[in-house]
Amino acid sequence: MSDRATASARTELPFSREEYALRLDKVRRRMAAAGIEVLLTTVPENIVYLTGYSSLGYFTYQVLVLSLHHEPILLTRAINVEKAQVDSCLTCIEGYRDTEDADEATHRVLERYGLLGKRIANQDDAWFFSVARYKTLLRRLGVNDLADGSGLIEHVRRIKSRREIDYIRQAGRYCEASLRAAIAAVVPGATENDVAAAAYQAMYQAGSEFLGHEAQYVAGPAAGLGFECAKRRPVRADDVVYMEAGGTHQRYNCMLSRTVIVGRPDPKWIAMAEASRDALDAAKAAMHAGATSHEVDRAARTVMGKAGLGRYFSHRTGYSIGIGLPPDWGEGRIMSINENDPTVLESGMCFHLIPDLKLVHQGGVVFSESVLVTETGHEALTEFPSEIFFK
Template structure:
């Protein structure tokens, strides 16, 4: 018998929470197309989500999948929900999905769909809408995400394993940094270290960039050669049953300059302050303000253009973040609760120098922030 990542009871509780919200919004059926949400509710996972797929959740009755024919094996093997309708490659997915919806709903039914996800193309939505003119399609993004906001003990256990894999990848990457090697060499070592520690394929490849080019947002390895005097930026994310944990560290190749040391001390100060401050009952904006204030007082605010952090948990490529669930950002009034998980990312991007930053993945507990990642939190000089 297949062992699922979570107990059937936990999956059933998740489904019940989603249906409670559906009832509040008078939604008769929900079309779940976001891969992370499908996985959260069922355990189904595939790299083939670039082709349309849907988990249909009626307010009453059994949920079922509408997926590409070759993906039905994943429904039968990986999901605790076994009902699935296979769509042949020669068929129109939108027509097939609309037909299945018509079978289980009545005229006038309200059909919810995830309008903010990446995986419901406008052409597919138009096909469904044109086929269901006697039903009302209602944008309902956020129903499943709100259920995902607070992690269970088992989810936190998987994130702890992902954090250990991220640390292993980071340590391997740090050991590989030598002047004259390419950033690809370092990234490869980090990836290997992470995978040897048990990680699945990550939701984003390791970010390893050397020199001033690292100051470009989300820059990736492009065969740059590590040089003495460079800043090397590393961001590694491990994955365990699709749950992620990420970590950032900065390396100075040679003795750090005063500019680099100041930026590193500032980023570390911001990260430490946020971790010390975070606890249930404080707002997202207040956590951001604690870290951002340190950067502002150092005169480096213009080099920190982004949010202070974001929810992290379930991830499929292209990213491990759950910022659409909750961010840590200026003036955000939303309140932290025990069981939330975040990746705090105070990174200072200085043109001509590079990216200087540090991060941790952590969870909110009754006692404050509990950090899951564990690589030495300091500017590393080699």
């Protein structure tokens, strides 16, 4: 595709070029402070954040090369080049053929742009960059190791811009539609797949893109297992149905969870669902700029303890949200709301708070919401009744 054709075919970017430039400048400042001249990242969310380029093609090798004085360079499979030309703010895009060694291609790109011999760092905590790939890259570059640039970009991503927040709110609208449809689909005799199908149909009809993480619609004892998803199981009389819905807009994710009670199950499930709701409310009440992650987590954990359920609440209270691609719709790698975490919350951070409860082989309950941290408290990013739904 010619440069002129590429320019005319470009889609509208999710953010202004000025915003992308500001993000890049912040990352470069952190690179310079760390003594890094070139940063290699294969984290797809970081590539989306800095360039707008989003593709399912991240399961094969692609790398964004950031330097202090040159425009960002994307190296990707040749089949992805035209999409990157159309759907990003990038001006330097290089492709490698499937028959070409990707490490050789990386060396070629670094050499072409005069970046060999610079102080190069790699993002070592990237999920889609294997140890084997790293070792072969080191051999091709002729070095024993590279500095670790993990977290440099993620630190910048913590605070959301106004437009990023707007996108998360819009994802919340899709999420609300999905959850409403899921709740309506719960009847004895329906299957979890029936419920999930209704949820996903409503989610896509509302405008969502594919989620960064499978939503969870699970009935009965299976809901007592972590990260269980719909699997053809029937909804039975006196079941409890665990629902964690999601929505995605411009790759920004929003989540929302509720519990549905069918018939008259053991009263303990109502008490547990109420504890989850109250712990969520306590966490929200403790949230404001200047509070610590530990303080917010402790507020939720105190409620669980007073309800006699503390032993079942063994995970974090929440996690950062924003850009997400499978397998994760959250930004827990950036920050979580967790015990003994002294990290100070700042205005503009966004979190999914999910103090759920699971009893193995018995079932699970959940209340969750996505929220924005403000100077004086929090703002909800979703709007949904804070109640247990009885069917």
